[in-house]
Amino acid sequence: xxxxxxxYRVRELLGKAGQSVVYSAVAPExxxxxxKLFPARLSGNPAAVELFHRELRTVAPVSRHPNLVHILDTxxxxxxxxxxxxLVAGTSLDRRLKQGRPSLSEAFTVMRxxxxxxxxxxxxxxxxxxxxxxxxxxxxxxxxxxxSDLGATGFETMAQSLTATLGTGExxxxxxxYLAPETVDGSGSVDARADLYSAGVIFHEMLTxxxxxxxxxxxxxxxxxxxxxxxxxxxxxxxxxxxxxYASAGDLxxxxxxxxxxxxxxxxxxxxxxxxxxxxxxxxxxxxxxxRPILLYVGLALLVLAALAGVGWFLAR
Numbered sequence: 001x002x003x004x005x006x007x008y009r010v011r012e013l014l015g016k017a018g019q020s021v022v023y024s025a026v027a028p029e030x031x032x033x034x035x036k037l038f039p040a041r042l043s044g045n046p047a048a049v050e051l052f053h054r055e056l057r058t059v060a061p062v063s064r065h066p067n068l069v070h071i072l073d074t075x076x077x078x079x080x081x082x083x084x085x086x087l088v089a090g091t092s093l094d095r096r097l098k099q100g101r102p103s104l105s106e107a108f109t110v111m112r113x114x115x116x117x118x119x120x121x122x123x124x125x126x127x128x129x130x131x132x133x134x135x136x137x138x139x140x141x142x143x144x145x146x147x148s149d150l151g152a153t154g155f156e157t158m159a160q161s162l163t164a165t166l167g168t169g170e171x172x173x174x175x176x177x178y179l180a181p182e183t184v185d186g187s188g189s190v191d192a193r194a195d196l197y198s199a200g201v202i203f204h205e206m207l208t209x210x211x212x213x214x215x216x217x218x219x220x221x222x223x224x225x226x227x228x229x230x231x232x233x234x235x236x237x238x239x240x241x242x243x244x245x246y247a248s249a250g251d252l253x254x255x256x257x258x259x260x261x262x263x264x265x266x267x268x269x270x271x272x273x274x275x276x277x278x279x280x281x282x283x284x285x286x287x288x289x290x291x292r293p294i295l296l297y298v299g300l301a302l303l304v305l306a307a308l309a310g311v312g313w314f315l316a317r
Contacts, residue, residue: 002023002077004025005023005025005035005037005075005077005082006075006076006077006082007027007028008025008026008027008028008033008035008084009025009026010023010024010025010035011023011024011025011026012024014034015092017036017134019038019039020036020037020038020039021036021037022034022035022036022037023035023037024087025084027072027084032087033072033084033085033086033087034084034085034086034087034088035082035083035084035085036082036083036085037077037080037081037082038052038080038081038082038083039080040078040079040080042080042081043076043079043080043081044079049076049081052074052081053074055151056071056074056083058124058126058151059071059126059150059151060072062120062121062124062126062150062151063150063151065116065117065120066116066146067113067114067116067117067120067145067146067147068117068120068121068146068147068148068150069085069086069088069137069146069147069148069149069150070085070086071083071084071085072084072085072086085148088137088139088144088146089139089144090137090138090139090140090144091137091138091140092133092134092135092136092137092138093110093133093134093136093137093138093202093206094132094133094134096133096138097133097205097206097209100209101206101207101208101209102142102206104207104226104263106142106206107203107206107207108256108260109142109145110136110138110142110145110202110206111199111202111203111206111256112145112253112256112257113136113144113145113146113147114131114136114145114147114199114202115199115249115250115252115253115256116249116253117145117146117147117150118131118147118150118192118195118196118199118249119248119249119250119253121147121150121151122192122195122248122249126150126151127150127151127190127191127192127194127195128147128149128150128151128195128198129179129183129190129194129195130149130175130178130179130198131147131178131195131198131199131202132175132178132198132202133202133205134175135147135148135149135150136148136202177201177211177212177213178198178201178202178211179194179197179198180193180194180195180197180198180242181197181240182194182242188242191242192248192249193242193243193245193246193247194242195249196237196245196246196248196249196252197237197238197239197242197245199237199249199252200233200234200236200237200238200245201237201238203233203234203237204216204219204234204238207219207222207223207226207230207234208222208223209222210222212238216238218231218234218235219231219234227263229259229262229263230259233252233255233256233259236255237252
């Protein structure tokens with residue numbers, strides 16, 4: 001492993017992204033950073049080098065947002081270009097999903113973070129174009145959600161093109177499921193709504209444990225505990241035609257917030273109804289005796305507790 005990259009002292013290898021590698025490192029002032037080191041062949045292409053620096057100069061100020069990975073610096077180490085970013089405490093969403101599905105509340109939290117990060121980029125004319133769970137970083141408690149690689153599409157596309165030419169393609173087959181149809185087949189111009197398609201695929205995967213393919217089941221069909229209203233949001237994100245999707249990341253965020261509030265109020269209403277039913281059952285006296293048998297009280301109490309436990313499980317789920 002390299003000891004240093006430019007002025008940054010390398011600590012450990014964090015992982016690989018295609019032909020690129022990512023390290024944790026320490027900046028000269030002591031700041032913890034992550035460094036993405038790109039394939040050597042890219043630095044031999046003057047157009048790639050120029051595009052790399054031009055794109056990142058544009059992206060860096062936009063990336064100063066709570067839901068984006070902040071880009072700090074770029075440079076070249078020998079024959080390899082590198083990108084310096086904030087080191088995010090946590091892991092990529094794809095690794096987190098391998099441990100199991102997040103709760104419904106956690107899935108909504110991740111989606112809100114994705115939407116806010118995308119909205120920040122879209123407002124400045126920056127698209128992602130290749131959003132997958134690999135590009136979403138989350139902390140263990142999901143309090144932190146950050147989108148990475150936003151706006152580096154031109155350079156990344158050139159990198160993939162060069163790699164494909166050399167016969168060592170980097171695009172995983174599974175990653176195609178996250179791409180909007182117009183991105184894959186060139187059937188139309190690509191705009192911000194392509195990123196919303198990718199976000200919808202990620203939402204589906206968090207809810208069900210699987211990314212939808214060309215023919216997919218609705219989330220409520222795969223998990224009956226999920227409300228059909230969730231299907232409506234997912235289906236609109238995954239519409240093949242861009243004009244049938246949400247118009248912006250802000251619109252998708254608003255729809256998610258409305259849906260989450262609706263589900264929360266419905267659950268509270270169910271809890272209140274169960275509590276009131278239990279009170280009625282346990283409250284009245286029995287005609288002619290003035291009291292109910294103790295076994296009846298115990299049985300009714302156990303029924304109410306079981307119902308409340310079921311609602312509690314739903315909230316946690």
